Amino acid sequence: MPTLDKPFDHAACLERVREGDQDAARDLVDSLYPQVVKIVRGRLPRWVAEEDLAQEVFLKMFTRLEQYRGDVPLPHWVSRIAVTTCIDHLRKQQRRPELRRADLSEEESDMLDVVTADTNAEQAGDALAARELLGKLLDQLSPDDRMVIQLLDLEQKSLIEVGDLLGWNTTLVKVRAFRARRKLQKLWQKLEAEEHV
Structure with missing residues (x-):
């Protein structure tokens, strides 16, 4: 976890995650959780629980880690996953009649x-x-x-x-x-x- 003096090292943690380190995976989720929840709260589709959507974002992140090449910072890449996950949920909602x-x-x-x-x-x-x-x-x-x-x-x-x-x-x-x-x-x-x- 990040300290006041030293920011969280996403790259080092990511390497440990790729090697199968479960503690590193928890640390990575803990470091990115505030950012993901902020995005989810701001775009939360009705009838979808905040925690469920955040978990879905992290599930997508872990299943797509091999696609992450490091061209952008990891938090930025995860932000895009969070935004597209919210958009996907909005699309899945049944079309409601006009208000x-x-x-x-x-x-x-x-x-x-x-x-x-x-x-x-x-x-x-x-x-x-x-x-x-x-x-x-x-x-x-x-x-x-x-x-x-x-x-x-x-x-x-x-x-x-x-x-x-x-x-x-x-x-x-x-x-x-x-x-x-x-x-x-x-x-x-x-x-x-x-x-x-």
């Missing part, structure tokens, strides 16, 4: 009323309801669209960082983000229109 106002909880419906009335959303006093509403709107997007919005707009990552994580060039990131934002805006407008019916 309708009737699908919203009472709190979410109240939040929509507050926001569409041009008042300050903080006055609603329930940021959790706003987050859940946003989550339901994001669930209506494709996994790739959802991920690009999550990374760029919610996590404030740069175009280059998003491109690295998703394996896309910056032009593709810009185009996907533009289209995803338009789709999200249309979903919002549809909910808002239901309010006035």
Whole structure:
């Protein structure tokens, strides 16, 4: 494990793992766990347990170790595995019908009323309801669209960082983000229109 003076040596630990050292495998998981859980929490598909998804990431990491060539730091390589695992889970989720106002909880419906009335959303006093509403709107997007919005707009990552994580060039990131934002805006407008019916 890393100490305050010396950072964790992923390369040395990886060599021990490749030689079959179980303690080294545990140390490697322990060192990467905070990073993986942070990624999973930020992109957690509904109805998937955080720990289950983190375990799946580590399972993929260990089964693909022979593919790791060392061109990028190990934590970066594992981050890509974590992001793609989350995207895969989002794709596996059944396609839900369009979100309708009737699908919203009472709190979410109240939040929509507050926001569409041009008042300050903080006055609603329930940021959790706003987050859940946003989550339901994001669930209506494709996994790739959802991920690009999550990374760029919610996590404030740069175009280059998003491109690295998703394996896309910056032009593709810009185009996907533009289209995803338009789709999200249309979903919002549809909910808002239901309010006035």
